[in-house]
Amino acid sequence: MGFLDRILLFLFSLTVAFLSFLMATQIFGFNWLSQSFADYSTEILVGAVILFLVSLRFLFFRTGASREPQAIIHKTEHGEVRISTQTLESLADRATRLVRGVSDLKTKVRPSEVGIRLAIRISVDPDLDIPQITSSVQQKVKDYVEATAGVIVENVVVYVNDVAKVQAGKVSTRPRVE
Structure with missing residues (x-):
């Protein structure tokens, strides 16, 4: 509508x-x-x-949001190709998980005039360089989504939600109650 x-x-x-x-x-x-x-x-x-x-x-x-899933539309010589935003979120999640030190994530895709914008919320392992991890996430996600889906990634915003806690040799993203 x-x-x-x-x-x-x-x-x-x-x-x-x-x-x-x-x-x-x-x-x-x-x-x-x-x-x-x-x-x-x-x-x-x-x-x-x-x-x-x-x-x-x-x-x-x-007047609510459309129930049809959002998609990015590519016009080719043979017709249209639609890639759902859920698919793009899955691709971004997969690329983010390839970065060592990321322990929890949530991805949001927003279509733009040029391509897409990605917002990724992550938790990182302690004692790691956060600027280096976030830069790596941005580059890997951009490269992976563009190569796999053929969609231009306008920008990737990374929010660091939490630093994972270490408990008895394993990493936990749940905050401790003190």
């Missing part, structure tokens, strides 16, 4: 909600309209409730 369609649907829903509110208030004694509606109060109430519920449905369910 396009931007203009969403605006029109939003305005329609507000109008229907307002009219159903006016109809309901007329039934319950707020005589803003003529008295001729008093004979049909039950039917008007039912109609008002139905219109109000339909407007809520349009407001909250139809």
